[in-house]
Amino acid sequence: MAELLDLDAALGATVLTDALDAAAAVLGTEPRSIVDLGAGTGTGTLALAGRFPEAHVHSLDATASMLDHLTASAQTAGVGDRVTTHLTDLDGDWTAVLPEQVDLAWAALSLHHVSDPARVLRQAYGALRPGGVLVVTEMSGARFEPSDLGSGRDGLGDRVTAALAGHGYPVTAEWTTALGEACFAPVERHEMSFDASATTAEGARYLAIQLSRNRDRIADDLSADDLAALDAVILALGAGTSEVRTVSGRNVWVAVRPLDTMTHEGADR
Numbered sequence: 001m002a003e004l005l006d007l008d009a010a011l012g013a014t015v016l017t018d019a020l021d022a023a024a025a026v027l028g029t030e031p032r033s034i035v036d037l038g039a040g041t042g043t044g045t046l047a048l049a050g051r052f053p054e055a056h057v058h059s060l061d062a063t064a065s066m067l068d069h070l071t072a073s074a075q076t077a078g079v080g081d082r083v084t085t086h087l088t089d090l091d092g093d094w095t096a097v098l099p100e101q102v103d104l105a106w107a108a109l110s111l112h113h114v115s116d117p118a119r120v121l122r123q124a125y126g127a128l129r130p131g132g133v134l135v136v137t138e139m140s141g142a143r144f145e146p147s148d149l150g151s152g153r154d155g156l157g158d159r160v161t162a163a164l165a166g167h168g169y170p171v172t173a174e175w176t177t178a179l180g181e182a183c184f185a186p187v188e189r190h191e192m193s194f195d196a197s198a199t200t201a202e203g204a205r206y207l208a209i210q211l212s213r214n215r216d217r218i219a220d221d222l223s224a225d226d227l228a229a230l231d232a233v234i235l236a237l238g239a240g241t242s243e244v245r246t247v248s249g250r251n252v253w254v255a256v257r258p259l260d261t262m263t264h265e266g267a268d269r
């Protein structure tokens, strides 16, 4: 999982930059305090610390190994002194670890993991200063090209995509209404995507990990011939002989805690 997240960060760098641009445009001023909710291996934390050199980033996650990875990466990137990790559960009173209200809250591919997203959104609202900005990112879909995945079996990629959808993958979520209900206004939603191609080493590795994980999820849904073809595709990715690519969609919400709202009945802080 950690390797997949790091590859996602490298290949999805344009999405990250566009999301940071959107947040900076809405904020208007340089953020000094940021919280990264479900920080994982630190994709968002490192990008935030790099983009906003005056900011301190509080990186929250419930998995210690993820935070260890993040700490090492922050040191390597030279931003370790501006990053503090907190081993904490977003299903609990996570706002208590923050020393002050923050200017920017960031929740990338993490909100769908929590048991009560509406509560986390209210907590994020309370953790932000008035005028502060919350950025939420989720996957919006993925497709593979060419449609035979280079296997010669027409439509294999479509059958893989359909079988995955039957199991709820990729996990998508729609937060526009929930953000409004948590009193964020305005709420913008940006549709973004990035390409990963097996013609690069990083792209081939990313696709190999993705398709290997997905193969196990849908093994019972594919015919024996399709499964054998998919195994051959995964082998070709490992051998560097595949030209498969994937287009991975992201929805990015940029939501503001209004300036003129000093209190919030539902806020948990």
Ligand SMILES: C[S@@+](CC[C@H](N)C(=O)[O-])C[C@H]1O[C@@H](n2cnc3c(N)ncnc32)[C@H](O)[C@@H]1O
Pocket: 005, 037, 038, 039, 040, 041, 042, 043, 044, 060, 061, 062, 063, 066, 088, 089, 090, 091, 107, 108, 109, 110, 113, 114, 115
């Ligand atoms: C898919 S990863 C995304 C990581 C990172 N934000 C990124 O964009 O690469 C989801 C992260 O959320 C964390 N997570 C899931 N549920 C959580 C919870 N209840 N409290 C804190 N962290 C949680 C996981 O440990 C994982 O690191």
